[in-house]
Amino acid sequence: MPDFDISPILESWQFLATGIGVTILLSILSMAASVLLGTILGIARVYGSRPLQLVITFYVDTMRSIPVLVVIVWIYFAVPILTGINFPPFWSALIAITIHITASVVEIVRAGVESIREGQCRAGLALGMSWPQVILNIVLPQAAIRMLPAIGSVLSVTIKDTAIASVIAVPEFMKRAETVASQSYQPMEVFTFAIFVYFLLLFPTTRTVDFIYRRIAHLGRS
Amino acid sequence: MTEPSPLRRGATQRPLLEYKHVCKTFGAFTALDDISLTIYPGEVVCFIGPSGSGKSTLLRGTNGLDPFDGGEVFFDGQILPRKQSEVRKIRQRMGMVFQNFELFPHKTALQNVAIGPITVLNKDRAEAEQQAMALLAKVGLADKADNYPVNLSGGQQQRVAIARALAMQPEVLLFDEPTSALDPETIGEVLSVMKALADEGRTMVIVTHEMSFARRVADWVIVFERGKVLEEGPPEQIFETPTVERTKEFLSHLGWA
Amino acid sequence: MTLDWSIVWLNKEALAEGALMTIVLTVLTMGLAVPLGIVLAFMRLSKWRSLALLSQCFVELFRNIPLILIVYWSFYVIPILIPVQFSAFTTGLVALVLCVSAYNAETFRAGINSVRHGQTNAGLALGMSQFQVMKEIILPQAARRVLPILATTWVSLFKDTSLVSVIAVGELSHVALQIRSQSFRVLEMLTAMAVIYWMMGYPQAKLSDWVRKKFEVKE
Numbered sequence: 001m002p003d004f005d006i007s008p009i010l011e012s013w014q015f016l017a018t019g020i021g022v023t024i025l026l027s028i029l030s031m032a033a034s035v036l037l038g039t040i041l042g043i044a045r046v047y048g049s050r051p052l053q054l055v056i057t058f059y060v061d062t063m064r065s066i067p068v069l070v071v072i073v074w075i076y077f078a079v080p081i082l083t084g085i086n087f088p089p090f091w092s093a094l095i096a097i098t099i100h101i102t103a104s105v106v107e108i109v110r111a112g113v114e115s116i117r118e119g120q121c122r123a124g125l126a127l128g129m130s131w132p133q134v135i136l137n138i139v140l141p142q143a144a145i146r147m148l149p150a151i152g153s154v155l156s157v158t159i160k161d162t163a164i165a166s167v168i169a170v171p172e173f174m175k176r177a178e179t180v181a182s183q184s185y186q187p188m189e190v191f192t193f194a195i196f197v198y199f200l201l202l203f204p205t206t207r208t209v210d211f212i213y214r215r216i217a218h219l220g221r222s
Numbered sequence: 223m224t225e226p227s228p229l230r231r232g233a234t235q236r237p238l239l240e241y242k243h244v245c246k247t248f249g250a251f252t253a254l255d256d257i258s259l260t261i262y263p264g265e266v267v268c269f270i271g272p273s274g275s276g277k278s279t280l281l282r283g284t285n286g287l288d289p290f291d292g293g294e295v296f297f298d299g300q301i302l303p304r305k306q307s308e309v310r311k312i313r314q315r316m317g318m319v320f321q322n323f324e325l326f327p328h329k330t331a332l333q334n335v336a337i338g339p340i341t342v343l344n345k346d347r348a349e350a351e352q353q354a355m356a357l358l359a360k361v362g363l364a365d366k367a368d369n370y371p372v373n374l375s376g377g378q379q380q381r382v383a384i385a386r387a388l389a390m391q392p393e394v395l396l397f398d399e400p401t402s403a404l405d406p407e408t409i410g411e412v413l414s415v416m417k418a419l420a421d422e423g424r425t426m427v428i429v430t431h432e433m434s435f436a437r438r439v440a441d442w443v444i445v446f447e448r449g450k451v452l453e454e455g456p457p458e459q460i461f462e463t464p465t466v467e468r469t470k471e472f473l474s475h476l477g478w479a
Numbered sequence: 480m481t482l483d484w485s486i487v488w489l490n491k492e493a494l495a496e497g498a499l500m501t502i503v504l505t506v507l508t509m510g511l512a513v514p515l516g517i518v519l520a521f522m523r524l525s526k527w528r529s530l531a532l533l534s535q536c537f538v539e540l541f542r543n544i545p546l547i548l549i550v551y552w553s554f555y556v557i558p559i560l561i562p563v564q565f566s567a568f569t570t571g572l573v574a575l576v577l578c579v580s581a582y583n584a585e586t587f588r589a590g591i592n593s594v595r596h597g598q599t600n601a602g603l604a605l606g607m608s609q610f611q612v613m614k615e616i617i618l619p620q621a622a623r624r625v626l627p628i629l630a631t632t633w634v635s636l637f638k639d640t641s642l643v644s645v646i647a648v649g650e651l652s653h654v655a656l657q658i659r660s661q662s663f664r665v666l667e668m669l670t671a672m673a674v675i676y677w678m679m680g681y682p683q684a685k686l687s688d689w690v691r692k693k694f695e696v697k698e
Binding site for chain 3: 285317318
């Protein structure tokens with residue numbers, strides 16, 4: 001068993017720590033944007049006009065068919081050629097990951113909303129509510145709770161997708177770890193350390209979502 | 223242990239089932255508190271009592287599905303083993319019918335009835351299916367042999383479940399609230415099948431809330447409350463002249479006495 | 480901006496090979512990850528705590544780190560630990576199998592656990608052994624529940640094969656990106672790459688939808 005020398009990690013700890021910061025920032029921003037966009041598009045998918053539904057379905061199915069790597073690379077390299085706009089790596093990654101993850105959120109919102117029984121809507125309408133009121137007060141709150149576990153796993157996927165952004169040199173943690181590993185010629189220690197870091201980021205995330213869900217699940221059961 | 227009443231059916235033979243000081247707890251809750259009972263061959267015994275009184279728990283421990291914490295069960299003079307591989311052989315001699323039918327949804331009615339003999343008794347498939355067909359006819363469902371459970375009503379499913387238990391040619395039939403999950407219209411068809419089995423002289427232990435059925439069909443009735451036996455005796459005694467005050471109260475709440 | 484789409488046609492053999500490699504990776508990975516997933520699931524459900532714990536740790540580990548990191552780790556670290564030189568292809572395959580079998584383990588475990596306990600009781604009451612109950616009653620019912628999820632995992636795997644391109648395995652992404660850097664036809668190649676993935680992935684996604692509908696279990 002070869003020696004384990006963690007000195008390169010200690011020497012570059014700030015470099016690596018800022019990488020973790022970028023990972024977290026990129027994850028949170030992508031997630032927030034995806035949830036916002038995904039909810040709007042998801043509601044449109046369920047309640048919108050038929051042509052709108054078809055367009056959104058096509059978008060969702062396309063994102064299901066194309067790897068996020070391809071989207072990231074396309075946004076970063078191809079969009080500047082098409083439009084002349086140059087996105088810095090971080091923003092390219094943010095846009096690409098958001099586009100990819102939004103599609104998942106749309107499907108989750110659709111499933112959540114459709115799982116609310118018609119009787120619930122009719123009860124709201126019978127009270128004299130308008131459709132927007134029914135959606136806002138009755139459907140969405142219950143759907144939101146039901147969607148929580150799935151959203152939790154989407155968050156997990158988002159964090160993992162930020163590591164893929166390393167291929168366009170976004171200064172997130174994966175890229176930083178890669179840099180330190182190659183410069184120090186000690187890939188074993190550095191990548192093993194990277195495994196610890198990502199595990200510590202991801203494991204509590206899904207567990208926390210599970211925990212919250214278990215506490216409030218009864219509020220979404222009708 | 224009380225002396226067997228000379229009126230008790232089958233009392234001249236060796237008991238088929240004996241419970242000796244049986245206990246079971248779920249955490250702080252005592253489900254069974256020192257239960258000692260005897261069941262004779264050919265008897266139809268009904269366990270009645272309020273929910274949570276321990277009757278289903280006693281039944282499920284009889285074939286080792288939910289083993290007891292204390293005491294012993296004797297089947298045909300032999301103590302019920304603890305090891306799964308050994309208790310399995312005893313289970314082959316007992317038949318159980320569940321409240322939720324528990325038919326296997328991925329098999330047809332015929333396959334459900336035949337699966338016991340085929341997998342457990344290693345019977346030849348053609349022979350097992352032939353006998354299964356006869357059993358389905360016996361419970362009045364020969365025309366539903368190729369239906370899947372999802373296409374059968376509750377009463378039909380339960381009748382198939384009874385046929386499935388009969389296919390193993392058991393020495394005793396255990397019924398765990400067989401009609402509690404049924405619509406009122408279908409309860410009758412299941413009870414008729416059970417009455418027919420009783421008339422054949424089979425040994426049956428039935429946990430039930432169907433008091434008129436117990437009154438008509440049982441040879442012996444045991445009343446449970448809070449893990450203990452409140453009273454036991456022939457149906458005439460229990461339903462018409464109960465000796466214990468609590469039995470009277472329980473039955474009057476249900477419209478009896 | 481002048482576009483020259485002929486570059487795609489000129490390299491059609493290379494792209495086709497890349498696409499084939501993507502498919503080969505997907506099929507091989509699934510072929511290994513399904514049995515491995517079943518083994519892990521049974522380990523988790525077994526009576527022996529040490530086996531269950533081992534399986535749980537494996538699954539939690541590989542479900543909670545990015546695949547791209549597993550790919551890098553496998554490529555750089557395995558040669559240090561084991562004195563054998565694996566090809567990039569094998570390394571990539573190993574990384575994919577480790578990751579997917581962890582997901583499959585959870586899928587199979589959930590599938591088995593989702594079959595009602597009463598079914599086990601009914602089988603045992605007939606005198607069946609635990610093994611017979613599992614074989615005749617639980618597994619056939621679990622299979623129904625597991626298939627739609629496996630279909631989804633398959634589609635994800637198909638996309639994830641793109642990540643082994645970072646260690647120069649010749650699947651579609653790597654081939655397309657290579658041609659891009661050699662020809663400088665960036666927009667054309669990247670778009671072609673996306674379109675080829677789309678053409679392969681779209682039917683698979685629709686197929687997995689069909690599988691989900693067909694095997695939908697309504698309790």
